[in-house]
Amino acid sequence: GESVGLHLPTLSVQEGDNSIINCAYSNSASDYFIWYKQESGKGPQFIIDIRSNMDKRQGQRVTVLLNKTVKHLSLQIAATQPGDSAVYFCAEGNYGQNFVFGPGTRLSVLP
Amino acid sequence: DAGITQSPRHKVTETGTPVTLRCHQTENHRYMYWYRQDPGHGLRLIHYSYGVKDTDKGEVSDGYSVSRSKTEDFLLTLESATSSQTSVYFCAISGPTGPIAGALSSYEQYFGPGTRLTVT
Numbered sequence: 001g002e003s004v005g006l007h008l009p010t011l012s013v014q015e016g017d018n019s020i021i022n023c024a025y026s027n028s029a030s031d032y033f034i035w036y037k038q039e040s041g042k043g044p045q046f047i048i049d050i051r052s053n054m055d056k057r058q059g060q061r062v063t064v065l066l067n068k069t070v071k072h073l074s075l076q077i078a079a080t081q082p083g084d085s086a087v088y089f090c091a092e093g094n095y096g097q098n099f100v101f102g103p104g105t106r107l108s109v110l111p
Numbered sequence: 112d113a114g115i116t117q118s119p120r121h122k123v124t125e126t127g128t129p130v131t132l133r134c135h136q137t138e139n140h141r142y143m144y145w146y147r148q149d150p151g152h153g154l155r156l157i158h159y160s161y162g163v164k165d166t167d168k169g170e171v172s173d174g175y176s177v178s179r180s181k182t183e184d185f186l187l188t189l190e191s192a193t194s195s196q197t198s199v200y201f202c203a204i205s206g207p208t209g210p211i212a213g214a215l216s217s218y219e220q221y222f223g224p225g226t227r228l229t230v231t
Contacts, residue, residue, distance in 0.1 A: 008150075008151075034219060041224075041225075042224060042225070043115075043201050043203075043222030043223050043224050043225050044154070044201070044222045045222070046219050046220075046221070049219060089153060089154075098144075098156055098159065098169065099156075099220070100153070101146075101153035101154040101155075102153050103151060103152060103153045104153065
């Protein structure tokens with residue numbers, strides 16, 4: 001399948017533990033942010049999004065935190081499972097305009 | 112993959128040859144995008160389209176052209192392939208047809224499965 005990258009930062013977590021993946025974004029004017037998950041050989045899949053007027057949003061087992069002061073976004077995954085192993089990356093943008101994607105972090109779940 | 116297909120899925124070609132990649136959607140989304148993905152880089156936008164015959168350049172458009180004669184098809188052409196164009200290419204769609212479950216906005220992009228292109 002299509003490999004995402006050989007030089008990505010890697011986060012290794014034990015199955016059942018919580019994972020925190022971080023992303024620093026560049027444009028203080030960005031008003032919309034998305035987290036994507038990309039499994040080996042597949043295209044990116046939407047996980048969760050957040051607007052700039054929010055600082056936290058929760059989904060099923062995932063939470064996104066936004067700190068606009070330091071232009072930082074994080075994705076928390078609760079009770080990490082083997083199926084969560086993938087590359088995760090954030091995207092920043094403005095409504096109606098194109099997104100800028102981060103390089104990604106590889107999450108490895110250890111049995 | 113939200114009704115998006117890409118063809119071919121894999122291609123090996125020689126330097127200097129023309130190559131066309133096809134993206135086909137069944138979702139009737141207005142916006143379509145071509146990205147390339149390389150080690151150490153995030154997805155980089157090549158070209159995008161806001162409708163039939165309405166296309167524009169992204170950040171890495173040199174050496175690429177696109178066409179969109181129908182809503183459902185977005186073609187990416189490498190007129191004369193070079194080794195630097197070896198990459199994985201992703202098509203994406205989005206549009207104001209309503210957000211997917213759990214999303215705040217309809218500008219969220221759905222991605223195709225990708226095409227691995229090797230230029231030798």
